[in-house]
Amino acid sequence: PFLCSTSWLLMELVVDSGVRKMEGEAMTRNETLICAPIMADTVDQMLNLMQKAKISGADLVEVRLDSLKSFNPQSDIDTIIKQSPLPTLFTYRPTWEGGQYAGDEVSRLDALRVAMELGADYIDVELKAIDEFNTALHGNKSAKCKVIVSSHNYDNTPSSEELGNLVARIQASGADIVKFATTALDIMDVARVFQITVHSQVPIIAMVMGEKGLMSRILCPKFGGYLTFGTLEVGKVSAPGQPTIKDLLNIYNFRQLGPDTRIFGIIGKPVSHSKSPLLYNEAFRSVGFNGVYMPLLVDDVANFFRTYSSLDFAGSAVTIPHKEAIVDCCDELNPTAKVIGAVNCVVSRLDGKLFGCNTDYVGAISAIEEALQGSQPSMSGSPLAGKLFVVIGAGGAGKALAYGAKEKGARVVIANRTYERARELADVVGGQALSLDELSNFHPENDMILANTTSIGMQPKVDDTPIFKEALRYYSLVFDAVYTPKITRLLREAHESGVKIVTGVEMFIGQAYEQYERFTGLASSKGTFQENYGWILRARSLSLFNAALLVTFPPKSLHSCVIAMVLDSSALPFVLRRN
Template structure:
């Protein structure tokens, strides 16, 4: 690939290298190439005791793939705090030694472009970059900034921001779609992640990813960009789906949905969406490109008011975990795939162990059983309604007693205060279902009930699926109970979501293989 790669090709994947020694930097370039990078960004300011005349020939003679050279000064967020003239001379030397791209800060770009006639270069492309601390400025202000950057004569411009809210990223997408020269634009941090992943859809020329084990803060790994997100397949026609949640980093949805989209030939991408304000989110992302959502903690109940229509089962439960934007009119339709997913997972575990009532008149192995539910949020509501539909007797515990009472009343069950959970003794053969985040990574060692009572349950289900076998499930298994992982519920609800997202039939065995190998 020649030095015009960024000007011609669809989005490429770039790995920033912040190695401290020349030897490590050369080694990391080879690693990046082997892991699938298209080019590397060399942060010269991270090198210890860097001497341009000595070290640049070593680095550039050993480059196994195109390089982008950055020598960031402290006044622009970098580590270099030496003489400015020497810094600029090092960048020009890198250009002369064969670097495909060099990065100039906007503050020095006009002078350097003019002095060295850099806009007339063909062998080395100039990237003019600018970091904006907040994107709270208007679309117009950002457009003026981009125009100013273009006027330097840069071949490519780069704009990096910090996002305080996911809705601000729409301005980046707007810039990418309308820029007259190749543009690299993204926002850092968890709230900014979709700007990095969706850049190719809106015309961005570069996606940044970090090497496994040497993560650069706020960047997805190179492996996840290739394997989970398949960024090289994202184009203007790609439909965007995502998990609306807070927090969102725990989500395994991308490593399941994205390979499955590719497997069936559906042009879609599934991304984590850290959402702070549902109303603002739905107001901003109205485009049909944003085609559907999974809904996670803490929004499964609150999101209902933003749906134009809600499926009867989801309405009865009072919780939505899936939203699809109807093609004909753009209306948001809410569904609940958690309910059947969790209950069939528990039923199938009971059937597999032969723990059924044995009488033909009982349609479900849950019929007549005491069903002890911890957590009355969205997932808990789905479990409670599912259990009731199978004829189980539901007992509800929640840290918010009013919420527990409300759910218990809706399923003709009984609510008990959360404090009673440690002393509560279930009936022999009861079912326990945890629908709280207790036991989720990183607080893996907590369990929601008294360990001594686990031997009284025939089945223990945990909606938490990170880690796959939680402390609750490990303790329950040791006590002799059948255990059902939240991974099983996750898989089944995801199958339901995939069908709703695509209007097709999910390849269940393919999805199960992914879950078994990746979770």
């Protein structure tokens, strides 16, 4: 039911006896703060954003004075401090440090002095300007206001030695809190920042900018960071790579992360499209497992595992294009991975050795069999036996499905952009090889099975497809491993042609629940993961993830659940009841 209110909704949770407590009651909250950058043209707009920041769950706000179109230091700062619902950090970033202020230094630093005198909780002064600022204070530093001395490197991440020297210089300047931000050219850059953070003897804010630096922002509590920055909306950032507050809280369980948190992730390139963090982190939260699962944009898997072998990285899912390269990184492989020559799941054992396995084909082959059996319920054995099974792609997923289809008695055909790779895989499974260009004209018989294991059709290139629509009529079923979007152009055109379709979600779910058990040692079921995945998607489609607070439970854990949120004032609030 929809309610006629646009501000607050109450939250009522009627939970079965024996169900875990809400996470805030069941787990200890860490001390790392979430700071919301506030950038706007006017003070009134800033104050409105500050209210949203509080509702979203931020602990403090960073007031970016350099974003204001007009600015009267004395009156505007006084208004902001008096009316802010959260503690304030004032930043007046000059263009030479990546900000918008292009005026004189005396006026800029004087505005920060005014903020200190009027009661700001924090001010941010650049390392290059701190000596001039300290001189202007004449020793009259406010006891309340903490001075963050910052340095920003928009080109790269220096060596550990250089970062250590930088921290020492910042500390020697009289900083209450050390802050530095570097740029990630490779995900390995983050390890050096973790090393500095965890050994720091002073409060420290250390971030690595860009998509490859995302985990530096998520894992602050684990390595002792003073705060992280979280935005109110996707894309409205004060520095590259900042996640939203709602993602920090609702996806990554930020408040519960700590030194003992085990790290998991999905390794790939690209990887930002993956829904794995949504599914795994909710699964961890639902049983109180102290772990976090993140997207990991990796260029070189061998280097990644060498670099992060000792930082509590407990396990990883592996996706395109690393499933084959990672084989050489593993100390041991399960029989399937050994035969296929591809790995999609890596577990770090207590002795530090890496165990690789392949769960790629299990969910996909099972879903294809179920769909075929639905149309032929009386048949015994695998419905794939004797079928012509065409696999698009000769990479890790292609190898897995080709192997699985062969095990079920299918006759396998491999179609790949590079014919030589198709031929290599076809030889392994005793099948036939085609170049991808030949596929649309390949129809030796009817009722074939088609399985796309490439990224063709994946967001953002949703208009791409590996085969002409006219050729789909020769198939009885089409499977697409791509699950973003769920219905790709290939699947849409297959459905329009009267062909059964199986989405990549089935493969994703099949992988997920098997990998979850390997990661955690806890039993689960495919049905539970299917229900949780569906619940998460429904929540997102209903804009629950746009709310300031999201509480989700595995569906069966609730007798009745009424979720109440504080929504954006422009949104239509609702209560979603699940019985």
